[in-house]
Amino acid sequence: xxxxxxxxxxxxxxxxxxxxxxxxxxxxxxxxxxxxxxxxxxxxxxxxxxxxxxxxxxxxxxxxxxxxxxxxxxxxxxxxxxxxxxxxxxxxxxxxxxxxxxxxxxxxxxxxxxxxxxxxxxxxxxxxxxxxxxxxxxxxxxxxxxxxxxxxxxxxxxxxxxxxxxxxxxxxxxxxxxxxxxxxxxxxxxxxxxxxxxxxxxxxxxxxxxxxxxxxxxxxxxxxxxxxxxxxxxxxxxxxxxxxxxxxxxxxxxxxxxxxxxxxxxxxxxxxxxxxxxxxxxx
Numbered sequence: 344x345x346x347x348x349x350x351x352x353x354x355x356x357x358x359x360x361x362x363x364x365x366x367x368x369x370x371x372x373x374x375x376x377x378x379x380x381x382x383x384x385x386x387x388x389x390x391x392x393x394x395x396x397x398x399x400x401x402x403x404x405x406x407x408x409x410x411x412x413x414x415x416x417x418x419x420x421x422x423x424x425x426x427x428x429x430x431x432x433x434x435x436x437x438x439x440x441x442x443x444x445x446x447x448x449x450x451x452x453x454x455x456x457x458x459x460x461x462x463x464x465x466x467x468x469x470x471x472x473x474x475x476x477x478x479x480x481x482x483x484x485x486x487x488x489x490x491x492x493x494x495x496x497x498x499x500x501x502x503x504x505x506x507x508x509x510x511x512x513x514x515x516x517x518x519x520x521x522x523x524x525x526x527x528x529x530x531x532x533x534x535x536x537x538x539x540x541x542x543x544x545x546x547x548x549x550x551x552x553x554x555x556x557x558x559x560x561x562x563x564x565x566x567x568x569x570x571x572x573x574x575x576x577x578x579x580x581x582x583x584x585x586x587x588x589x590x591x592x593x594x595x596x597x598x599x600x601x602x603x604x605x606x607x608x609x610x611x612x613x614x615x616x617x618x619x620x621x622x623x624x625x626x
Contacts, residue, residue: 344374346590347398358386363397370397407480412590414476414489415529417446419570420583421484422602430484434572438582439477441569442486447472448562449532456555458622460562471528492526494591526592531558533586533597539567539611540601548617561622564615571608579605 345351349361349372357377363370372393375386391402398405419442421430430438450468451460476489538554551559572580584601588594 344372344394346594365397408587408590411487411489413494414491415526415589416587417442417488417490417529417532418480418583418585418587419486419488420585422581422583428479428481428484435484437569437573438484438486441566442477442488443472444569445563445566446475446488446528446532448560448566449535449558450528452535452558452560452563453528453531456558456560458552458555458560458618460560468528490526490529492589492592494589526589529586529588530595530597533599535559535563536584536601537598539564540603540607542614548614551614551618561615561618564611564618567603568608568612568615571603571605571611574609574612579608581605 344361344363347363348365349363352360352362352371354360354376357375357380359374359376361372361374363372370393372390373386374390375383377383380386391405394400394405395402419438421434421438429435447464447468448460450471451464453468455465471490474491476491478487478489479485480487535554535558538557538559539551542550542554542559551564568574570582572578581602581604584603586599588599
């Protein structure tokens with residue numbers, strides 16, 4: 344509630360009163376604090392009903408958010424959307440595998456960005472990927488990647504992006520702190536994705552080179568190609584990336600939703616091949 348602009352007006356030992364001004368209307372809601380009360384379930388349902396009305400979302404969506412409240416959630420959405428919420432098993436497997444490769448490439452580039460990442464990834468990056476939980480969501484085929492983040496209720500976060508540029512300032516100790524590492528790595532993935540979309544050239548594939556310090560690599564581009572259906576142009580598909588930041592930390596000032604179109608997939612493939620051709624092999 345705090346993350347969505349609600350403010351607490353007061354509290355007792357069993358409940359707290361919250362208020363929100365939105366669209367010219369003032370909303371109030373009671374948050375139960377004592378789950379042992381006999382009416383606790385009814386109170387929670389009433390609270391969810393209010394939040395559902397305010398946010399214009401289903402209670403099922405709200406419950407999913409609550410269950411992953413202390414995680415950064417990266418969603419990979421296959422399009423066109425599947426009304427059944429399913430996908431062919433081969434396509435689903437490709438999306439899940441490519442999602443892991445995307446996370447690993449972004450994490451491995453932290454502290455040591457390169458055009459082509461070494462086959463052996465840093466233990467820090469591997470441990471991060473192992474900590475991520477995966478689920479699927481109904482409505483369309485969506486893979487949700489949940490990266491647990493330690494809460495910081497005082498709001499002492501990594502600094503927001505500088506106003507003069509796209510890349511935020513990240514102190515060097517940020518990725519050495521276990522509490523901040525998942526949040527930091529998710530930010531790096533989003534920044535790299537932003538650079539990838541901004542760097543799409545018409546002819547000059549070296550346009551991607553300037554994004555290497557911010558986590559763009561041949562490995563990341565290849566993962567995005569696989570998310571987009573692979574090298575076969577006839578099988579290329581549009582897909583979406585979005586992130587919902589952990590509610591336990593202040594959200595960074597970064598764009599949170601992207602759509603990668605079918606025509607971008609062969610560009611990413613060519614750019615990845617260009618980076619590998621112009622970079623020495625690493626072990």
